[in-house]
Amino acid sequence: MSKKDKKEEIKEEVEATEPTTEESVKEVAEETSENKELQEALERAEDFENKYLRAHAEIQNIQRRANEERQSLQRYRSQDLAKAILPSLDNLERALAVEGLTDDVKKGLEMVQESLIQALKEEGVEEVELENFDPNLHMAVQTLDADDDHPADSIAQVLQKGYQLHERLLRPAMVVVYN
């Protein structure tokens, strides 16, 4: 039974018993002090019952909201740190693109890169998809004319990778797009 049903049911019950009480009191003693006391006590009981039912409903609301907030904090907890380490990933990519790296250095850089990507992945951070241009995920910094081989909205080049944390965008991919 929902809380609202319960509340209404008890309210109806109180309303249903009140007239009967009034009648029987009137029969025995018209407007005695006991009658007044009884009315006050019944009102007081109803008042606190309603307060209690409201407080009870409030408890469930507070717990539900706290639970939702906790889940959201958990889900996006790594957002700031993840965002802050994306430039390190960019720098690593640039360093790896330098000509004439020794194998040792290249291996070292790749290890750092892979472990960063893995750490981010475990927290739910991944590169945004690049199949077709999507203004929600990509920023077009340049456009090229579309032709038969390159349909409109296909991506010509990625200038900087984009990342998202679960479904939340951390930064868009910077792309060149056919238009």
Next chain:
Amino acid sequence: MSKKDKKEEIKEEVEATEPTTEESVKEVAEETSENKELQEALERAEDFENKYLRAHAEIQNIQRRANEERQSLQRYRSQDLAKAILPSLDNLERALAVEGLTDDVKKGLEMVQESLIQALKEEGVEEVELENFDPNLHMAVQTLDADDDHPADSIAQVLQKGYQLHERLLRPAMVVVYN
């Protein structure tokens, strides 16, 4: 006024008025049905008042706990990601220690290193202090004999840096210590 005080005050009030009510009811009509009804109504009022006061106190407890939990989640939100990127920092340090790096590569590695350290710092992650051996922060993987120049508990060498998130240890520093 604390909730406990309030609860007790109201309870005392209810207890204080009960005997008076009983006496006046007895004076007018001994054991009438109104008397019984009144007693029931008073009990019902007291019952719901207590339930209400308990629910009210519970609301405040739930809100306090939710607040504490929220603060703790915020404070330590980066713990897992931070821990996971510490090996990348170790690898960067090792890569920088390799002989014969070109200036470009060295500069690139240092940029990555600095930006990672900065990102961690902004989330409250810092290297553990290394002044004197502290079993809460350091793990002694080797000991050397202490002498006049090297007092007991001073640290001879750091084999791997330790990190903490605020006051919470992420991993201890691996050290060689005089003993």
